[in-house]
Amino acid sequence: DGGITQSPKYLFRKEGQNVTLSCEQNLNHDAMYWYRQDPGQGLRLIYYSQIVNDFQKGDIAEGYSVSREKKESFPLTVTSAQKNPTAFYLCASSIPRGRARTGELFFGEGSRLTVL
Amino acid sequence: QQQVKQSPQSLIVQKGGIPIINCAYENTAFDYFPWYQQFPGKGPALLIAIRPDVSEKKEGRFTISFNKSAKQFSLHIMDSQPGDSATYFCAASVSSGTYKYIFGTGTRLKVLA
Numbered sequence: 001d002g003g004i005t006q007s008p009k010y011l012f013r014k015e016g017q018n019v020t021l022s023c024e025q026n027l028n029h030d031a032m033y034w035y036r037q038d039p040g041q042g043l044r045l046i047y048y049s050q051i052v053n054d055f056q057k058g059d060i061a062e063g064y065s066v067s068r069e070k071k072e073s074f075p076l077t078v079t080s081a082q083k084n085p086t087a088f089y090l091c092a093s094s095i096p097r098g099r100a101r102t103g104e105l106f107f108g109e110g111s112r113l114t115v116l
Numbered sequence: 117q118q119q120v121k122q123s124p125q126s127l128i129v130q131k132g133g134i135p136i137i138n139c140a141y142e143n144t145a146f147d148y149f150p151w152y153q154q155f156p157g158k159g160p161a162l163l164i165a166i167r168p169d170v171s172e173k174k175e176g177r178f179t180i181s182f183n184k185s186a187k188q189f190s191l192h193i194m195d196s197q198p199g200d201s202a203t204y205f206c207a208a209s210v211s212s213g214t215y216k217y218i219f220g221t222g223t224r225l226k227v228l229a
Binding site: 040042058110 | 152158160161165211220
């Protein structure tokens with residue numbers, strides 16, 4: 001079955017530690033995204049990538065880093081510079097919008113990060 | 117100008133009721149307006165979407181109403197069921213340029229049996 005796999009589902013981190021969240025997709029989508037979800041704040045874009053070896057900052061990129069070395073993979077590193085990292089992180093992918101394509105976002109099941 | 121404002125924050129209805137969730141936007145360049153449904157502990161999934169060249173779209177029990185002049189759109193759930201209890205997000209995007217979506221803050225819906 002095609003889809004997006006995020007791991008781990010739950011992660012605990014001590015303050016000052018970097019952690020990396022994995023995101024793998026087998027949908028053959030060009031674009032991939034990382035969103036952060038906090039209660040009452042909706043989904044906020046951290047980083048996105050339209051093609052391999054290229055990515056752009058979203059609205060809340062500070063304290064995060066990404067890489068896109070393969071089309072299928074878009075890992076997110078939450079660094080110690082992120083002041084409030086406890087959140088639910090969602091990875092998504094899409095194909096480009098076009099005449100017959102909506103550019104629908106397909107989401108993984110998320111990773112919940114808790115900083116102790 | 118990039119915001120999408122969503123209301124209400126939460127909503128409780130009886131089974132069979134018609135919950136309505138509203139969204140408003142400022143950026144007239146937005147040309148695609150999807151709604152996503154999210155169950156607890158899961159990622160959001162596309163529910164229904166509309167483009168600004170139509171005023172209404174129905175898919176099953178879900179209807180989007182779109183008012184281009186008012187820059188508002190809303191989701192109506194007909195004959196709501198307890199299984200519809202979820203968080204609903206509206207969103208907006210621009211077809212040209214980046215692939216970015218702007219999401220509303222979400223509405224937590226509970227349908228009582």
